[in-house]
Amino acid sequence: MTTVVSEAVTLAPPEPLVAAPRRRLRPGKPIPFGRLVGVATVVGIWALASAVGLLDPRKLSAPWTVLQTGIDLARDGTLEANTAASLHRAVLGLVIGVAVGTLLAVLSGLTRLGEALIDGPIQVKRAIPALGLIPLMILWLGIGETFKVVLIAIVVALAIYVPTHNALTSIDSRYVELAEVVGLSRWGFLRKVVAPGALPGFFLGLRLAVTGSWLALIVVEEVNAVDGLGKMMYSAQDYGQSDVILVGLVLYGLFGYLSDSLVRLVERRVLSWRRTLAN
């Protein structure tokens, strides 16, 4: 009995069926954890430079020294107390600023009277850097907590006002026409057309506001404070402790990054109807 074994046939792997490939204009697939790659690279260079002695530890401590200092500061409670004080100021200023900025944007974006009364002064105020107000604020409010929170709130309110106001006033007139045709009430129009249409602008403002609140926090804490991360860093400068300064900077950065990520996460969920180049 003979067995017939058919000859093995090697199949060519299928060629991708792309006729005359076009130039890709989208940025392509996102790298997983892409943002972290850049951060890790910078930290890596820093560690390497410290290890081979390129960096003077009095000017810039090594990453592991910073980490050790951070742990020590956390153990003795210094870090916790200072971080709590800073977070309290930043969050309070942010909440007040977002509320005030949004309210002003809504009033000036949706009413003619509000536009006349509010938009002008705010545009003038935008020309003055908020941090330039520090002397006046100290004169008015003293050097305590109020001055710090008010200054953060001003920075935040302006950051959120501009994009939100812009989004409210540039609602597509075709949608306004549609709302009139289907007989939406004024309240229905605000809820179904204006608010969702302005949300992308609001979220842009919110992201600017969150980073703005941390920026303002650093400045007001370094002007004068009895506690807070800025105070901790400012004292460390007097004693030449670059590691303590770096612990403060890392925490500032971490809080800034985390809060921005949080806003982006919420934004993605709320604006899931949008399809942009990013996804």
Next chain:
Amino acid sequence: MATDVGQLSAVRATGLVRRFGEHVVLDELNLEIAAGEFVALLGQSGSGKTTLLRALAGLDRDVTGEGTLAVPPKVSVAFQDSRLLPWLRVLDNVVLGLAKGRDVGRAALAEVGLAGRERAWPTQLSGGEQQRVSLARCLVRDPQLLLADEPFGALDALTRTKMHGLLRDLLRRHRPAVLLVTHDVDEAIQLADRVLVLDAGRIVLDRAVDVPQPRSLRDPAFHEFRDLLLSALGATATADGSTR
């Protein structure tokens, strides 16, 4: 000020005047549409078609004139773009501004062949599907008058033909009066009971479509009517049926 009209006529407008600066767009225009009647409105660009439609829709607050403008209380408008709000899901777009429940919205979507797509975002639909959602949004309001401003103008020929069939079906069931603004002479003849030609703000031709049903492009009566409309529009028909 628009007032309600009785049962017999859906639209009664006399002596409508609309000026944009010096330019007179609607010139003492008179128009009457009977309840349930399908009127197609043709005219060259700038002849005042859209202005007239906006006046009837109550979107234009600067229409003057000594006459009257009476439209029914329930008017729906279909735009050339489907004009769906991108941040509302399909069903929410259909029932936008309606107090009554979402069940009627679902039924309207099923009627235009989009059952099951209630939770889709408008951007996930094709152009034809978006326009069908827009039709559902019009019909769910039980309009006595449907104003349509070139609703099929942006669709491809095949989709447009399907939409004509769908529209005829829907109208047979809901029976609103219709004013359809269009550029497409064939579309006007196929769908309408009566065709108006607008020129420089006045109606220059007002004729019932006497082509027997089903209105086929092969019917000589169709061609005769088409030539009549084209000459009223100021275009001359060539032997092969195209216009120049």
